[in-house]
Amino acid sequence: MNTAPVIGTTATPSWTVGDVTVHRIDEIPLPPATGPWLLPDATTDVVKQQEWLHPDFADHDGVLHLDSHSFALTVGGLRILVDTGIGNGKERANPAWHQLRTDFLERLTAAGFPPDSVDLVILTHLHADHVGWNTREVNGEWVPTFPDARYVTSRVEREFWATYAMEEARKQMFRDSVVPVEEAGLLDLVDVPAEGVEVAPGLRLLPTPGHTPGHIAVELTSRGESALITGDCVHHPVQIAHPAIGACVDIDPQLAVASRRELLGSLADTDTLVLGTHFAPPTAGRVITHENAYRLAPLAAAPQTVPH
Numbered sequence: 001m002n003t004a005p006v007i008g009t010t011a012t013p014s015w016t017v018g019d020v021t022v023h024r025i026d027e028i029p030l031p032p033a034t035g036p037w038l039l040p041d042a043t044t045d046v047v048k049q050q051e052w053l054h055p056d057f058a059d060h061d062g063v064l065h066l067d068s069h070s071f072a073l074t075v076g077g078l079r080i081l082v083d084t085g086i087g088n089g090k091e092r093a094n095p096a097w098h099q100l101r102t103d104f105l106e107r108l109t110a111a112g113f114p115p116d117s118v119d120l121v122i123l124t125h126l127h128a129d130h131v132g133w134n135t136r137e138v139n140g141e142w143v144p145t146f147p148d149a150r151y152v153t154s155r156v157e158r159e160f161w162a163t164y165a166m167e168e169a170r171k172q173m174f175r176d177s178v179v180p181v182e183e184a185g186l187l188d189l190v191d192v193p194a195e196g197v198e199v200a201p202g203l204r205l206l207p208t209p210g211h212t213p214g215h216i217a218v219e220l221t222s223r224g225e226s227a228l229i230t231g232d233c234v235h236h237p238v239q240i241a242h243p244a245i246g247a248c249v250d251i252d253p254q255l256a257v258a259s260r261r262e263l264l265g266s267l268a269d270t271d272t273l274v275l276g277t278h279f280a281p282p283t284a285g286r287v288i289t290h291e292n293a294y295r296l297a298p299l300a301a302a303p304q305t306v307p308h
Contacts, residue, residue, distance in 0.1 A: 012111040013301030015273060015284055018222025020073050020202075022275065023111040024283055024301060027068040027085040027104045031096050035064030035236070041245045042238045050241045052295050057237045057280055064236055065280035068129055070104075071229055072111055073220070076201035078119040081108070081146070082218050082229050083277060087132025090176055093169035097128060104133060105145070118146040120200060123153040124231030124277065125212040126161055127249075128173045135180050142180045151181050152199055154207070155189035157214025160251075192216055208233040208263055210256025211247060217263065227273040227284075233260055235278050237296045240264060240287060268294050 013024045035042060044062030047053060058064050071082040085104060092098040105115060123131055134151065135142040144151075161174070181187045190197060196206040196219065204219045211232045218229040232247065233256070239245050243260045250256040267274060267287040274296065275284045285298040 011303035012107065013281070013283070013303055014111075015227070015275070015299065015301055017220055017227045017273060018202075018225040020075055020220060020222045022220070022227060023072045023113075024275075025070040025072050025081075025104065025108050025111060025113075027070070027102055028100065029280065030066040030068060030278070032063050034066050034096065038066070038247050038249070039064065039236060039238065039245055040248055042236065042242070046242065046245075047238055050238060050295070052290075053237060053241075056282055056298060057296075064238065066236060066278045067280045067283075068278065069283075070108075070133070071275060071277075072108060072113045075203050075220070075222075078200050079113055079117050080120045080122065080200060080203065081113065081118050081149075082122045083124055083130045083231070084121060084133035084145070086129045087135070087177060089137050090128075090132055091172055092128060094128070097132075105136075115145050116148060118149045121146055121149045121151045122199070122205070122216075122218055123151065123157075124217065124229070125157055125215045126153060126174075126178060127212065127232070128170075128177070130231070130277075131173070131177045134177045142176045144181050144184050144186055147184075147186075149186065151187045152190055152205075153187070154192050154205070154214030154216050156192070156209075157212055157216075158187070158189050160213040206263075208259040210252045210254070210259045211250050213251060215259075225271070225273075227275055228263075228267060229275045229277060230263075230279075231277050233263055234274075234276060237276065237279060237285075240294045240296050241290065243293060264294055273299065 015022050047058045047062040068085050086097045136145045192207045196204040198204050202221045205216045208217045220227045246253045282298040282300045285296040287294045
């Protein structure tokens with residue numbers, strides 16, 4: 001059994017966007033082997049050439065730092081969670097994800113979002129490390145972790161996987177983390193047009209296909225300020241410098257690159273706060289023009305000891 005280190009839940013990193021506080025709910029740091037597997041073109045030489053990646057996003061040997069976490073926020077009176085991580089006690093082919101035992105729900109509760117208070121769960125896509133806490137085991141059964149929430153994902157996303165020839169590991173993930181939510185009547189499939197769709201006041205889903213066909217990013221606006229949660233359109237800041245670097249699990253690699261270029265181009269040299277779904281701390285920053293592409297100017301989180 002893979003037991004993650006227990007980290008205290010007294011402080012939740014957060015950022016303020018207008019009237020909204022966005023909390024990072026940590027699950028686990030991903031092991032060093034994740035980078036070479038996930039982003040094989042992000043070689044040590046490529047990473048070392050981007051000095052701004054050190055020391056937060058990569059070490060001086062060129063090893064990438066990646067995390068698993070979720071984001072929680074309250075908008076229009078709705079308590080919202082964006083992506084649900086890997087989950088506890090799940091049978092997974094990836095040893096870094098297999099049979100985890102983390103204090104994710106304790107962290108979520110400490111941030112002011114106990115599971116039965118969550119109103120909306122947004123799933124950027126249906127991969128194992130984004131849907132795991134959709135469910136938890138109760139008396140040997142997988143049941144929705146957030147029983148009063150509306151779980152939202154793209155209709156294109158769910159319909160793609162419905163006809164995909166899944167390997168057994170992916171079938172298992174759907175059985176324990178997606179199907180129980182569907183059977184409970186909680187999964188809501190949303191059409192996401194090119195201009196995006198608003199699912200809560202100031203909260204818009206944007207299509208960023210390629211990593212998966214229905215992948216979405218999440219845009220927040222409040223009082224003239226904005227933030228963008230990347231999902232897996234951008235796994236790591238090295239892809240901000242090199243948008244052509246793709247993930248080994250991209251369904252449509254060329255489309256993934258095109259979506260990433262378009263997204264980064266829209267963010268560059270603006271005040272929009274970028275929150276990376278797998279970015280190691282400091283996790284957030286602003287995209288600025290750099291050399292022939294971009295870099296991330298990090299913005300450290302403010303630890304919050306009292307739920308907001």
